[in-house]
Amino acid sequence: MKIAVLGGTGLIGSQVVQDLKAAGHEAVPHSQSTGVDLLTGEGLSAALEGADVVVNVTNSPTFDEASLDFFRKTMDNLLAAAREQGVGHAVALSIVGVEQVPQLDYYRAKVLQEDLLKAGPVPYSIVRATQFFEFMDAVLSWSADEKTVRLPATPIQPIAAADVAATVAEVAAGRPLQGTLDVAGADVFTLDELGGITLAAHGDERTVVTDGTAGMFAAVQGDAIIAGPAARIAPTRYRDWLAA
Numbered sequence: 486m487k488i489a490v491l492g493g494t495g496l497i498g499s500q501v502v503q504d505l506k507a508a509g510h511e512a513v514p515h516s517q518s519t520g521v522d523l524l525t526g527e528g529l530s531a532a533l534e535g536a537d538v539v540v541n542v543t544n545s546p547t548f549d550e551a552s553l554d555f556f557r558k559t560m561d562n563l564l565a566a567a568r569e570q571g572v573g574h575a576v577a578l579s580i581v582g583v584e585q586v587p588q589l590d591y592y593r594a595k596v597l598q599e600d601l602l603k604a605g606p607v608p609y610s611i612v613r614a615t616q617f618f619e620f621m622d623a624v625l626s627w628s629a630d631e632k633t634v635r636l637p638a639t640p641i642q643p644i645a646a647a648d649v650a651a652t653v654a655e656v657a658a659g660r661p662l663q664g665t666l667d668v669a670g671a672d673v674f675t676l677d678e679l680g681g682i683t684l685a686a687h688g689d690e691r692t693v694v695t696d697g698t699a700g701m702f703a704a705v706q707g708d709a710i711i712a713g714p715a716a717r718i719a720p721t722r723y724r725d726w727l728a729a
């Protein structure tokens with residue numbers, strides 16, 4: 486199959502392209518750096534020409550209110566071009582529990598992206614993943630100073646980007662789900678606990694201070710971003726990944 490991967494140069498997208506190629510598909514990465522701008526539509530029709538499937542793993546440059554505009558415009562452009570080019574399956578990557586955290590602009594933007602895809606003219610699949618292992622250093626840096634890292638005790642179930650990419654590639658190569666597949670890591674931590682594990686693995690001597698108001702994940706209530714019983718559990722475990 487010919488599969489256009491928008492955001493195919495990013496963390497997830499580059500691995501989706503690799504996985505699809507390894508499975509024998511013609512996977513083509515597209516992004517601004519290859520001359521395709523999903524926000525303006527520049528280069529998009531040509532990128533989707535002859536594609537059986539389009540995978541959207543682009544990301545907004547910011548997590549603030551502007552992300553709503555990013556995910557609205559990019560999904561509108563993608564659906565219009567996919568319809569015009571007769572693409573038979575559109576796949577997007579979202580976040581487990583995303584509709585349960587409307588306090589966060591970025592999460593509302595991802596819900597909007599999902600809703601546009603579901604209501605659109607192209608058969609679709611949504612993969613929802615939990616937070617990536619690779620994202621944890623950034624999460625720690627948001628509320629850190631020289632001596633401490635302040636983190637809430639929010640339950641979190643992180644996953645390796647490689648496991649997310651493998652799931653997205655598998656879904657892209659299959660029939661449209663007309664629904665959602667959740668995928669998550671095997672272990673649930675609290676974010677402050679996860680911070681301690683991460684700092685120790687890096688030999689970082691800063692102390693984690695539990696702070697229910699610190700950082701973006703302070704807005705998350707209870708188990709809102711933990712996967713439910715129907716989710717697929719990915720093989721890679723956080724401590725093994727850190728050790729490797």
Ligand SMILES: NC(=O)c1ccc[n+]([C@@H]2O[C@H](COP(=O)([O-])OP(=O)(O)OC[C@H]3O[C@@H](n4cnc5c(N)ncnc54)[C@H](OP(=O)(O)O)[C@@H]3O)[C@@H](O)[C@H]2O)c1
Nearest residue numbers: 492494495496497516517518522523524543544579616617
């Ligand atoms: N971080 C997490 O824990 C997490 C959890 C669940 C789901 N997700 C979702 O996973 C998705 C992918 O995340 P990621 O970490 O792989 O992102 P990333 O590494 O930042 O990659 C983003 C990709 O999008 C491209 N891009 C950005 N703006 C574009 C535009 N206007 N037109 C075309 N391409 C554009 C980038 O390339 P150029 O800059 O060259 O355009 C890049 O290839 C996101 O949608 C995110 O919501 C993330």
